Amino acid sequence: MTARTLSEIGEFGLIARLAKGIHLQKNIIKGIGDDAAVLPFTKEKHLLFTTDLLCAGVHFSAKENGRLVGRKALACSLSDIAAMGGVATSAVVSIGLPKTCRLRYVEDIYRGMNGLAKEFCVSIVGGDTIQSPCLIVNVALLGEVERSHLVLRSGAKAGDKIFVTGPLGRSFPTKKHLSFTPRLSEARKLVQSFKPSAMIDISDGLAADLGHILQESEKSAILDVTSIPLSKDATLDNALFDGEDFELLFTTSAGVAKKLFGQNALKVFCIGEIVRGPRKLFLRDNRGYLKALKPKGYTHF
DSSP states (O other): OOOOOHHHHHHHHHHHHHHTTOOOOTTOSBOSSSSSEEEEOOSSEEEEEEEEEEEBTTTBOTTSOHHHHHHHHHHHHHHHHHHTTOEEEEEEEEEEEOTTOOHHHHHHHHHHHHHHHHHTTOEEEEEEEEEOSSOEEEEEEEEEEEGGGOOOGGGOOTTOEEEESSOBSOHHHHTHHHHOOOTHHHHHHHHHHTOOSEEEEOSSOHHHHHHHHHHHHTOEEEEETTTSOBOTTOOHHHHHHOOOOOOEEEEEOHHHHHHHHTOSSOOOEEEEEEESSSSOEEEEOTTSOEEEOOOOOOOOO
């Protein structure tokens, strides 16, 4: 039998395969399968732990401004903490550098990271450096969340409404993927006042990331084509599949959704609803017709 390749099983097939053999102690609250791991901490709070690995030529251009590279490296992990409803606290940063990399460029990466760390009260407490054929940056980030405020991907229920926190699509052409603001403030307002049932940040694309919620919640969903907010010059396909928007995608009960519509503290967009069914995704057009939609998006393999 021919050995399967990574391109055949895909990124998430690989993750699922590796997760089967991973040792997990019984006191771990949530391991692989969400935006961050959830670990025991205090009587009132859980500890959150996430990491993101960025590589030149994949997540940013090798010629990109160093400050923007550093900013994005931390922002991606901050977005993961936001998706869990938490507050970020401390980070360690590991970086792989070519021998020819200029010192000023490396310092700019850390300036960009440090500026965002100050904005969100995150301490950068250590890390590692190695020689590498290309520039790679890895951020491992700790956070915390009140037990009552923790949001997982697995809580969506039939009848819940689906929301996003901003317009979607064309993140790379517009360089939003380098300059986005992690939705930590919005996430805290949501968990404190509106109790989302499930939440994720949009990194792989609306369709793919909603697919993760449907997989974990064992539900289906209908998206309304006329309700999905589009970034400037973006098409529907851009919004569904591009990824790297880093907006929050979340679900709430119909009752909570009415409260969201009646307030001005948060600008959010209702784009569909969760329905019963075996993890399928549908798109409803302006005439009310449904079309099956594959939960595809960006994948590394």
